[in-house]
Amino acid sequence: xxxxxxxxxxxxxxxxxxxxxxxxxxxxxxxxxxxxxxxxxxxxxxxxxxxxxxxxxxxxxxxxxxxxxxxxxxxxxxxxxxxxxxxxxxxxxxxxxxxxxxxxxxxxxxxxxxxxxxxxxxxxxxxxxxxxxxxxxxxxxxxxxxxxxxxxxxxxxxxxxxxxxxxxxxxxxxxxxxxxxxxxxxxxxxxxxxxxxxxxxxxxxxxxxxxxxxxxxxxxxxxxxxxxxxxxxxxxxxxxxxxxxxxxxxxxxxxxxxxxxxxxxxxxxxxxxxxxxxxxxxxxxxxxxxxxxxxxxxxxxxxxxxxxxxxxxxxxxxxxxxxxxxxxxxxxxxxxxxxx
Amino acid sequence: xxxxxxxxxxxxxxxxxxxxxxxxxxxxxxxxxxxxxxxxxxxxxxxxxxxxxxxxxxxxxxxxxxxxxxxxxxxxxxxxxxxxxxxxxxxxxxxxxxxxxxxxxxxxxxxxxxxxxxxxxxxxxxxxxxxxxxxxxxxxxxxxxxxxxxxxxxxxxxxxxxxxxxxxxxxxxxxxxxxxxxxxxxxxxxxxxxxxxxxxxxxxxxxxxxxxxxxxxxxxxxxxxxxxxxxxxxxxxxxxxxxxxxxxxxxxxxxxxxxxxxxxx
Numbered sequence: 001x002x003x004x005x006x007x008x009x010x011x012x013x014x015x016x017x018x019x020x021x022x023x024x025x026x027x028x029x030x031x032x033x034x035x036x037x038x039x040x041x042x043x044x045x046x047x048x049x050x051x052x053x054x055x056x057x058x059x060x061x062x063x064x065x066x067x068x069x070x071x072x073x074x075x076x077x078x079x080x081x082x083x084x085x086x087x088x089x090x091x092x093x094x095x096x097x098x099x100x101x102x103x104x105x106x107x108x109x110x111x112x113x114x115x116x117x118x119x120x121x122x123x124x125x126x127x128x129x130x131x132x133x134x135x136x137x138x139x140x141x142x143x144x145x146x147x148x149x150x151x152x153x154x155x156x157x158x159x160x161x162x163x164x165x166x167x168x169x170x171x172x173x174x175x176x177x178x179x180x181x182x183x184x185x186x187x188x189x190x191x192x193x194x195x196x197x198x199x200x201x202x203x204x205x206x207x208x209x210x211x212x213x214x215x216x217x218x219x220x221x222x223x224x225x226x227x228x229x230x231x232x233x234x235x236x237x238x239x240x241x242x243x244x245x246x247x248x249x250x251x252x253x254x255x256x257x258x259x260x261x262x263x264x265x266x267x268x269x270x271x272x273x274x275x276x277x278x279x280x281x282x283x284x285x286x287x288x289x290x291x292x293x294x295x296x297x298x299x300x301x302x303x304x305x306x307x308x309x310x311x312x313x314x315x316x317x318x319x320x321x322x323x324x325x326x327x328x329x330x331x332x333x334x335x336x337x338x339x340x
Numbered sequence: 341x342x343x344x345x346x347x348x349x350x351x352x353x354x355x356x357x358x359x360x361x362x363x364x365x366x367x368x369x370x371x372x373x374x375x376x377x378x379x380x381x382x383x384x385x386x387x388x389x390x391x392x393x394x395x396x397x398x399x400x401x402x403x404x405x406x407x408x409x410x411x412x413x414x415x416x417x418x419x420x421x422x423x424x425x426x427x428x429x430x431x432x433x434x435x436x437x438x439x440x441x442x443x444x445x446x447x448x449x450x451x452x453x454x455x456x457x458x459x460x461x462x463x464x465x466x467x468x469x470x471x472x473x474x475x476x477x478x479x480x481x482x483x484x485x486x487x488x489x490x491x492x493x494x495x496x497x498x499x500x501x502x503x504x505x506x507x508x509x510x511x512x513x514x515x516x517x518x519x520x521x522x523x524x525x526x527x528x529x530x531x532x533x534x535x536x537x538x539x540x541x542x543x544x545x546x547x548x549x550x551x552x553x554x555x556x557x558x559x560x561x562x563x564x565x566x567x568x569x570x571x572x573x574x575x576x577x578x579x580x581x582x583x584x585x586x587x588x589x590x591x592x593x594x595x596x597x598x599x600x601x602x603x604x605x
Contacts, residue, residue, distance in 0.1 A: 159510045170510075174500065174509055174510075175514055175515055269578075271516070272516050272519075272579065292579060293578070293580070296503075301503045301504075305504070312507070
C-alpha cells in the first residue's frame with residue numbers, strides 16, 4: 001500500500017487552469033466520495049484552495065490509482081483539453097513530505113502563510129465526515145498539523161509580514177497591545193492607505209476615521225470599512241484620541257510637523273503614536289520620528305522591511321525542512337509497519 | 341551537602357535559562373521548545389533556591405536576612421517570584437528571558453563575593469524586624485522586575501525607532517503593554533517598600549535607634565520611586581523616561597544598599 005498525491009498548484013498551473021478544477025468547499029465531501037468510486041483507492045481526501053488542488057489517497061497500485069485520479073479530474077470537471085502537463089504526483093515518503101510542507105506554508109505563494117493550515121484542516125474534516133479517510137490518512141493529516149504547529153512555533157517562518165500593509169499592522173501590534181482599543185485616522189483615500197486601513201481593520205483595529213479632500217471618496221471608504229468619515233479640516237481636532245495615522249495625501253509640503261505635533265502629544269498625555277507616511281512627497285516631517293513616544297515609518301521603510309522579512313523567511317526554509325524530515329520518517333515507518 | 345551547594349545548583353539553572361534565552365534570540369523563535377525548557381529551568385532554580393533559603397532559615401531559627409549575602413539571595417528570589425506571577429498572568433513569555441540573566445548575576449555576585457559572614461552586630465530578634473526586612477526585600481524583587489521590564493521597553497523602543505527592526509521585535513511585547521506592566525510593578529514595589537519602611541519605623545522604636553546610613557538610604561530610595569510614580573501618574577513622563585527611571589532606580593537601589601550595608605558594618 002502506498003500514499004499518493006496528484007495535483008497542481010500556483011507554480012505549475014496558471015489561475016485560468018486552477019479555477020477550472022477547483023472544488024467548492026461545500027462539495028468537498030461529496031467529491032471525495034466520488035473520487036473513491038472513480039479510482040482504486042482505499043482512502044481519499046481532496047484539498048482545494050485558490051492556489052492548489054490536490055487529491056490524496058492510499059492505494060495498492062499507485063500507477064493505476066494516479067491514472068484514475070487524473071481521469072476523475074477530467075470527468076468531474078468536464079474538461080475539454082488535457083491538464084496533464086500541469087499535474088504533479090508524489091508517492092510514498094515524497095507524498096508525506098509534500099503534505100507536511102504544504103501545511104507548514106513552505107509550498108505557499110506567500111512563504112510561511114498560515115491560512116493554509118485552516119484550509120487543509122477543513123478539507124480533512126470534510127473527507128473524514130464523508131467517511132473517505134481511514135487510519136492511514138487520519139495519521140498523515142493529524143501528524144502534518146502537529147508538524148506545522150511545531151515548525152511555526154520553533155522557527156521564524158511565519159514571522160514578519162511580506163506586504164507593505166501587513167508590515168504596518170505588525171508594527172502597530174508591537175506598539176499597541178490591543179488594536180481593538182485603538183483609533184486609526186486615515187488622511188487621504190488612495191489605494192495604499194485603503195489597503196493599510198483594511199489590514200488594520202482585519203486585525204481588529206477599533207475605531208476608524210477617514211478624511212480626504214474628496215468627501216465622497218472618504219464617505220465611500222469609511223462606509224466600506226465600517227468607519228466614520230470626518231471633514232478634512234477637522235482631522236487636527238480628532239488627533240488627541242487617535243493612536244495610528246495613515247497619511248497619503250497629495251500635499252506638496254508636510255502636513256504634520258514637530259511644531260504641530262508637540263501640543264497634540266501633550267493633549268494625548270504622551271500616549272504612543274504610530275505615524276505611517278505613505279504619501280509621495282512625504283506628508284510627515286521626518287523630525288517627528290525623533291519625538292518621544294512617536295513612531296514614524298514611511299513607504300521606503302515599510303517596503304524595505306517587507307523585503308527583509310521575505311529574505312528572513314527564505315533563510316528559515318532549511319531549518320523547517322530538517323524539522324519536517326524527522327516527523328516524515330516517523331510517519332513513513334508507521335505506515336510501512338501497518339500498511340506494508 | 342549544604343545549602344550553599346543548593347544555591348549553586350539554582351545558579352546553574354538560572355545560567356542555563358540564560359543560555360537558552362541567547363539561543364532563542366539567535367533562532368528568533370517566539371515560543372516552543374526553547375521557551376518551555378527555559379521556563380522549566382527557571383521553575384527548578386526557584387524551587388532549589390526556596391529549599392536552600394528554608395534550610396538556612398531553619399538553621400538560623402529565623403528569616404534568613406541577617407547579612408548581605410542573604411539579602412541579595414532574597415532579592416533574586418523575590419524577583420523570580422514576581423516573574424512567575426506576572427509572566428503568566430500577562431502572557432509575557434520573554435520577561436523570563438530578560439529576568440534569568442539578571443537573577444543569575446545577582447545570585448552569582450552573592451555567591452562569589454566574600455559577603456556571607458555572620459553580622460557583627462546581629463539584629464535583635466523581633467517579629468517586626470523580620471517583617472520589615474522581608475517586605476522590604478520583596479519590594480526590591482518587584483522593583484528589580486520593573487527594571488527588567490524597563491530594559492525590555494528600551495530595547496523594543498530602540499527596535500521601533502530604528503525603522504529597521506530585527507527579530508527581537510517579534511519576541512518582545514508591545515511598548516504600551518511594557519509601559520503598563522512596568523508601572524504596575526513599580527506601584528506594587530512602592531507599596532511594599534512603604535509598608536516595609538513603616539514596619540522598620542515600628543521595629544526601630546522597639547529594638548534600636550535610627551540606623552544611619554541604612555535609614556537614610558531607604559528614604560532616598562523611597563523618594564526616588566515616589567517621584568517616578570507621581571510623574572508617571574501625572575503624565576509628566578511615560579514610556580522611555582519612565583523605563584530609564586525604573587532601570588536607574590534599581591541599579592541605584594542595589595548599589596547604594598551594598599554601600600550603606602558596608603558602611604553600617
